[in-house]
Amino acid sequence: MSNTNTYLDQVVRQQERLEADLRSKRVAPAQAAAGGPPSPRDRSRAAIAEGAGQQPTPNAVEVRVTGFGRWKTVLVPPNAFVVHTRRGKAEPLHVGLGVSFRYNPATDSYLVVPGAMQTILINAYCICRELQGVLVQAYVQWIIQDFSTAYRRLDFGDAEDPMRVVNLQLKEQAEAAIKDKVSTLGVADVLSDKQPIIEELTSRLRAVAEGSGGADEGLGLRIVTVQIKEAVVSSSRLWENLQKPYRSEQGRIARLAELGAEDAVAERELTGQRQRETQRIGSERELADLRAQRAAHEFDREAAEALRRSQREQEDARALADLQDATNRHALALERQLAAEEAEIGRLRIEREAELTRLTAEAELLLAAARARAAHERALLDVERERLRADIANAQSAENLQAQLIDRLPEIVAKLPKPAELRSVTIGGTDGTTVAGLIAELSTVVNALRSGH
Structure with a gap:
């Protein structure tokens, strides 16, 4: 990892460039002998000859010199300051805005400076109180208020841009003032409120350009306006960290807004749903009433039918009861008749059983007599058989x-x-x-x- 100080190197390069820029680009000796600043055509030719390839800056004043020899006339635009001096004269012959004059190249000299308002763009690389890098972009607008003082104290001798050195000097003073003020402020103060920086820069530049009062008349300039365009944190990580609270808050607000919108939509939906539910309930109530009426009608019809059926059932039950009563009476008569018949049958059965008993006894007596006669006859037969066998056995031979x-x-x-x-x-x-x-x-x-x- 390199140990070089990038910020220090940048400051050194800016200082060297500033020193080079502060060196006025004087008019060439041949042009000075000619008695005035070079024309734009001459400057363009000189630049091309030197290989610079740059066009004249728009701050150069276009003046016209007419005549010849010692009888020349310098025509100055109406929006340019001019100072005309002559050899041997302590005070200038002409000083003012848009003053044209006769010009003798042998004894006279003049200086033409733009009178339009100048704008200086400033990019100040500052270090704030928290030792963080902050880039402050600003601009300063100024004009020449007292040219008789300004041409004596300021360097307008650049052939291409008379205001270049003055702008550089004011720019450096403005950057120094911005850096001094930012070093006492925090990052949040620099980003949120730029008015203290503007006030500090304005007071310092006006003290230098317009003077602080008394014997000090300043530089003969007037500060028109001082504005801070933008303040940017050099570190992207710090910039993101600074934005996070605001983004989080905005996210919270957005989320709350979304929730509010969702609540409003939900409430509207609930209202619509409530209306639909109310309509549905009303429709269901009407349907329920119609169903109740229909049910009542059906109930009346069913009740009438049930009453008719009940009367019919009562009549049928009464007829059935009468029929059952008659049936019961008939059954009772039948039972009585059956009981009489069963009594008669019992009497007859008893008589038959007695007769049967008598007959059975007689049969048993007859059977016993028959058995006795049979046994007697069988005994007689056995005796006769034995006798016959004995006779047969006796009749057999040995x-x-x-x-x-x-x-x-x-x-x-x-x-x-x-x-x-x-x-x-x-x-x-x-x-x-x-x-x-x-x-x-x-x-x-x-x-x-x-x-x-």
């Missing part, structure tokens, strides 16, 4: 019995239990040829088996 016994032996053996011990029974002691003998032998076998078991 060989036939043995053959039947042999045929049934496997069946008898299969039904006999397994013997725990072996016993031998001798069959043959009796007469096996007869049935009695065979039965005796079989009895002996069966008893042996039983005892072994």
Whole structure:
């Protein structure tokens, strides 16, 4: 980062330029011998010859010199001051505004100065009380009030612009006054109220140009007006910071205005909505009245219909009650008749049950007698069957019995239990040829088996 002081370098360059500007551009010796300032054509030719390429400034006074030799006449415009001196004379021969005179180049000399109001533009780079850079742009307008004093104390000898040096001197004094005043003020004071700077600059320039009174007559000039055009903060960041409160306040005001407008719009909308709601409520009320009338009409019609239905229902209920009463009476008569019939049926049932009991007893007696006769007959039959069997068995031969016994032996053996011990029974002691003998032998076998078991 460079350690050079930019502000100091700028001040030094401005000082060097000021010193160069304060040096008057005198008239060339050949032109002085000719007896007057060069004409615009001569100045243009000289500038082109020197390679400057600059046109004459508009502050140069256009004078016309007529005649020849020692009998010349200088014609001065009416808005220009002129002073005419002659060799050997202590006082000028002519001093005034727009004075033309005879001119002898050998003994005379003259100076022509514009009499119009001059305007000085000032750009003062100042340091305020907070040590912040502020650029103050101003302008000063002045005129020559007393030329007889001004030409003695001021330098109007620049061939191209007689007012240049004077303007530079006044400009430097004005910049110094502005910087002195701004150094005692704050940034906000400089930006908000420029009247103290104007008053300070006016008082200082008038003290220099017009004099402070008494023996001091000043420079013969008069300050017409002093104005501050603009004051600009050099630092963009500081300028933004200074603007932030105002911008914030304006933003707040704008926001409040927006809120007010929104409130007004909302209120208007609410008013419109209220009117629409009122109209809607009125319409709904009218519709409700119409509906109520229609409902009342329908209710009257329904009530009449309900009354008619009620009367019809009462009549129907009365008829139904009469019918039910008749039905109940008929049902009661039927129930009485049914009860009589049921009593008769009960009596008949009792009689039938008694008859049935009697018949059942008689049947049971008859059945018992029949069963007794059947049992007697069956016993007789059994006795007869046994007798027949005995007769048949007695009539069978021994060989036939043995053959039947042999045929049934496997069946008898299969039904006999397994013997725990072996016993031998001798069959043959009796007469096996007869049935009695065979039965005796079989009895002996069966008893042996039983005892072994």
